[in-house]
Amino acid sequence: MACRIISTGEMVAGAKRWYNIERSKERGILMQQTRLPLPVGTTDFKRICRENYYVDKTLLIKDLLDEKVSNILFTRPRRFGKTLNMDMLRTFFEKTDVDTSSYFKDKAIWQQGESYRQQQGQYPVIFLSLKDIKAQDWETAYELLKMIISSEYARHPELQAGNEISQQDKDFYEKIVNKNANKADYMLSLQILSRMLYQYYKKAPVIIIDEYDTPIQEGFVNNYYNEAIRFIRNFFSAALKDNPYITMSIMTGILRVAKESIFSGLNNIRVDSVLDDTFSAYFGFTEGEVKIITQYYNVTEKLAEIKSWYDGYRFGSTEIYNPWSVINYISSSCKAIPYWSQTSENTIIHEILKKYNEATYRNLHELLKENGQVSSVIKTNIIYPELKGPQTDILGFLLMTGYLKATEMILNEDGEHLCRLNIPNKEIRTIYRKEIISLLIAEVGDMTVTDLRDALLNKDSAVIKETLGRFMMQTISYYDGLRESYYHGLMLGLITIFEYTHFIRSNRESGTGRYDIQLIPKNAGMPGIIIEIKAGEAKDDDCALSKLAQVAFDQIEEKKYDTELRSLGVSVIHKYGIAFANKRVELKTN
Known part of the structure; x- marks a missing residue:
């Protein structure tokens, strides 16, 4: 039989299975013509x-019989x-x-x-x-x-x-x-x-x-x-x-x-879910399995890239890689792109992200930060009709469907799981951004998103204000006292279109404080962008909101938020102080 099977007779990553790969005398590197396709x-x-x-998962049989x-x-x-x-x-x-x-x-x-x-x-x-x-x-x-x-x-x-x-x-x-x-x-x-x-x-x-x-x-x-x-x-x-x-x-x-x-x-x-241990190693690839796969295909130098793009899942206490993405990555000459997003339309995720409430955007805002994480009680069962309701367990749904990872888990006295959650890897972070862009285009049209991008790059204050105002009128419910984190999340969603030209950073230290949003150009000649956001109150008139936007802009200058961009050699920097109050917006720029 032609099948290659992982096994070296050793226990790897705590999984109860053997690895069985026939290694050559030259440290497991096999000649190209002998390698079987994934x-x-x-x-x-x-x-x-x-x-x-074939990655051997047959000890699943043993555990089913033993249990x-x-x-x-x-x-x-x-x-x-x-x-x-x-x-x-x-x-x-x-x-x-x-x-x-x-x-x-x-x-x-x-x-x-x-x-x-x-x-x-x-x-x-x-x-x-x-x-x-x-x-x-x-x-x-x-x-x-x-x-x-x-x-x-x-x-x-x-x-x-x-x-x-x-x-x-x-x-x-x-x-x-x-x-x-x-x-x-x-x-x-x-x-x-x-x-x-x-x-x-x-x-x-x-x-x-x-x-x-x-x-x-x-x-x-x-x-x-x-x-x-x-x-x-x-x-x-x-x-x-x-x-x-x-x-x-x-x-x-x-x-x-x-x-x-x-x-x-x-x-x-x-029910055995992503939070359980007994069968955790049998769905997806463990780190040990991925190492042996890279040895077999002579791409061990790509381990770090594979890890950053496709690792990061945690089923029970087992670290897991996305098998579909790892297989496609190696089969596509190690091209690091989001393969998993190509397997479905993510329809339900789209439905969930359409909920413009403060909790949704506060959580997205936290998760999309560098090393961002949130904590939540997770329900392991789903009632589909509730996904359209106001009390949707969005984080639990995203965890179970592979869009989040539980890094810590505590089982409370009510039998509920209190989990610390984050985005598993680069692939999923890219999917979030693409889904948000797609959603925004569906909700407010391609013109709104691209108009905002062009206006921010060209420092066109009138178009920025008009575009943000149009977006707010089309999408935001009239709530009193929306917090700054809500508008921060909205802006992060809108600027995901910059991912192809800029590195998007949020809540990072620069100068003597922490800026809200910074866009670092990937190519010389493009401007860097710094955005500071403030939330006003519904009673604020346009004059008060304009003053608040000035406070936001002054904060950029006083705390020298442009320090990081200048240290990277970015000479043109657009700075925006933006103030929101429900559906209204004002801004100041340099």
Whole structure:
């Protein structure tokens, strides 16, 4: 078998698995012609083992068996290896006419003893992937669900001929395969298939459901959430609640949908999230795995760049790299760009960032700072309709979906997680900025954003004031007493368009104080920009607001905020004191 597998017989990063890479005599550097390609875009376990480099995650099997799992849900961000792991589990457990043990004899699980080897190829398996249930309306989504269920039934033609199966069940089988069943039949179809497989094989099947929450997420975005929840809840509950005909069920998804929404009937389901330890090393690459990958491809000098761009996640207590991005980075001649952002439209993130309230922008303001972080109590379950409400748990959602990292975590007496959060790496920081730019353009138009950029570069005070005023009128609700941090967050959002020409800095020391925002030009000849922000009160008239803008400008001069720019050789520096009061704005410049 051609597959290359990580293993050196050592324990790495506390993960309970072995690394198994065949090193050459010259310190692990292999000749280019012997290197296998990384698996870009494929999640077929057997194919990867035959044709590609494989990072061995088979000790997931051992831990599942050791933990005596009945029903488990793994929640991880997209593109962190969930589907590949589920296909690996299917290949290991499923009883087939073809001997599949050859795919595991050179893997870590095979070295764990006879008791584990005896589990290979012993179970009927029901495998459903809901990752492609993406539709604009419920009718189309339901048709796609029917097709997936029908295809899984058709994968077990032995049930049609088996004497162990009653004629009534055979008739039901025919209805599902031919897509002639009614909605109630489909809701019960998973339960009935498990019973038929048990009757035929005299062994309870393993149920694997990949990306269970895709139809729910699509329903939320496209306004058929209630229909999707109703079907999925009945579909899962019938099959997984107190079902004597299954050995175990394993599900994956991005989020844990709140129990009252979908898992109300499943009291025995175990949820393993990004905050948990037991299975933390099996989704994504650990630091040890990335080091061995770079040795195999002879790019160890790129480790620091890989770390700054694609590391920074923390699942439980394990440091994790984004596997999709690492694979694409190495496969693309080590070009450091945000690969992860190219895998979806980030629709829900866009919905969340549309909430122009003070808490949202205060948190974004803190997170987008250099080494910025915030603290919050995190809920591990999500109620999708609340994402559109005023009390959205935005930080919890961003953590679970991979846009934030928990650096510290305390479990309080109420069973809630108090977490310190930050942006994991350069890739995600870039995504935030692009999402904010996209959002602002969608909300106020491309002209507003580009007008502001050009006016700041050209020191056109009239256009800056007019553009900011137009933006405030279009987007800001009328609240009394909005704080400075709110307007600071708004400005950070608006100036993200500068990321291609300037380094954006916020709340950094320069001179004898800390400026609000500084833009350092990447190319000689472009101006540097310093912005100091003040928040007035609703009662302030234009004269009072103008005086406050002057105070902001004077602060730039008095505290010598231009010291850092001048030390970098920037000769042209535009300085702006800006004062906001609800929807009004005044500014002073040099």
